[in-house]
Amino acid sequence: MGVIIAFVNQKGGCAKTTSAIHFSLALASRNYRVLLIDLDPQGHATLGLGAEIDGDKPTLSEVLMHTPLTGVGPSLEQTMISVRPGLDLVPANLGLAALEAKLASSPGREERLSEHLAQVVPSWDLVFIDCPPNLGLLTINALVAAREAMIPVEPAPFAAQGAERVLDTIEMVKEITGHLVAARLLPVMVSPRDWHAKTSLAQLREKHSGMVVQETVRRSILFARAAAAGKGIGEIAPRARAWGDYQQAAKACASRWENARALQRPRFTGLMTVAGGVSFTHPDLKPEDILLAGEFNGWTPDAGVEVIRGERGSWRKFLAVDPGRYEYKFVYEGRWMPDPGNPRRIRNLHGTHNSLVDVPQSIPEYRVGTGRNLRLT
Numbered sequence: 001m002g003v004i005i006a007f008v009n010q011k012g013g014c015a016k017t018t019s020a021i022h023f024s025l026a027l028a029s030r031n032y033r034v035l036l037i038d039l040d041p042q043g044h045a046t047l048g049l050g051a052e053i054d055g056d057k058p059t060l061s062e063v064l065m066h067t068p069l070t071g072v073g074p075s076l077e078q079t080m081i082s083v084r085p086g087l088d089l090v091p092a093n094l095g096l097a098a099l100e101a102k103l104a105s106s107p108g109r110e111e112r113l114s115e116h117l118a119q120v121v122p123s124w125d126l127v128f129i130d131c132p133p134n135l136g137l138l139t140i141n142a143l144v145a146a147r148e149a150m151i152p153v154e155p156a157p158f159a160a161q162g163a164e165r166v167l168d169t170i171e172m173v174k175e176i177t178g179h180l181v182a183a184r185l186l187p188v189m190v191s192p193r194d195w196h197a198k199t200s201l202a203q204l205r206e207k208h209s210g211m212v213v214q215e216t217v218r219r220s221i222l223f224a225r226a227a228a229a230g231k232g233i234g235e236i237a238p239r240a241r242a243w244g245d246y247q248q249a250a251k252a253c254a255s256r257w258e259n260a261r262a263l264q265r266p267r268f269t270g271l272m273t274v275a276g277g278v279s280f281t282h283p284d285l286k287p288e289d290i291l292l293a294g295e296f297n298g299w300t301p302d303a304g305v306e307v308i309r310g311e312r313g314s315w316r317k318f319l320a321v322d323p324g325r326y327e328y329k330f331v332y333e334g335r336w337m338p339d340p341g342n343p344r345r346i347r348n349l350h351g352t353h354n355s356l357v358d359v360p361q362s363i364p365e366y367r368v369g370t371g372r373n374l375r376l377t
């Protein structure tokens, strides 16, 4: 499953696009499968990579007009073009500028990009989103989809204030949608010998301790030159030190994302289909803290659920279910939520999402019977 990162800052000219492009190039050349989404109607990432637009393809704004759940309209995949080995791009188009107004009264408009990404994200290791220079609906869509917001900041007096507005927006996204985005500040355009920059950077690290990326990207005139040529700076000057900076920063961030993924994955794998029904466990919670409710048990939390207890407090819950398709949710500390371990979701009448599971006719690995056949790990 890919990790989605949004490059965001409402300020223009602070190196969002430059960072998104160079992270993409650096990590694609390290054999990550990378998808870059140009969400800025100005299309700077598209131009900066020298991408050739195919006029016959559907555009990103056409894709975002419709939710993928209805099956109407083009898919995100249809818009993609391959721009380098290992790097695919969803190019921007001018229609994105009008999209905010068109979507204004549409329910679930903040989740549109997230829904489309959920259909394709497993095919990429990393998905980067280059946001427009404002905190409008497109940026909100990116934040709702993303695991992490990467905020490029130039260490200068008052630079921290711009970052603060992004952090406020992230807080707002959490309140509106319940989606929590981690935030990182990436120091860019750092002049090595500038004493003011040094002081500002130290202040930034002190103010937002733990949030500032350790690696910094120095200032270089090569960035503007490379962008004009539709290339990354490593493609016009492989030995440029600023290219080395981006490679270092991207490498460090990627290994952090991978570790976070490794940590998160086994934590909660969500609902599994097993012989004769469905099953789940959680390594950090007690069985009474997380309950299962869905069409298979009349939406009554834990109705019919059997708790199988193992060694050292481990447990697994099992519910016998006939083959078929079911909508469900978990109830965690009294709050209903879709299954975080399951990307398949469907919008319900309340405008939130239910998870979706298909219980197959038979599962060959297990003997069909009750949950007692399950082994606890």
Ligand SMILES: Nc1ncnc2c1ncn2[C@@H]1O[C@H](COP(=O)(O)OP(=O)(O)O)[C@@H](O)[C@H]1O
Residues within 6 Å of the ligand: 011, 012, 013, 014, 015, 016, 017, 018, 019, 044, 133, 188, 189, 190, 217, 218, 219, 220, 221, 223, 224, 225, 227, 242
């Ligand atoms: N480290 C850097 N040193 C010098 N110029 C830079 C650097 N990073 C970006 N730039 C230049 O600054 C300008 C704005 O960068 P851009 O990435 O387009 O910002 P944004 O996407 O935030 O609007 C561009 O001309 C770009 O080439």
Ligand SMILES: [Mg+2]
Residues within 6 Å of the ligand: 016, 017, 018, 040, 044, 045, 130, 131
């Ligand atoms: Mg930009």
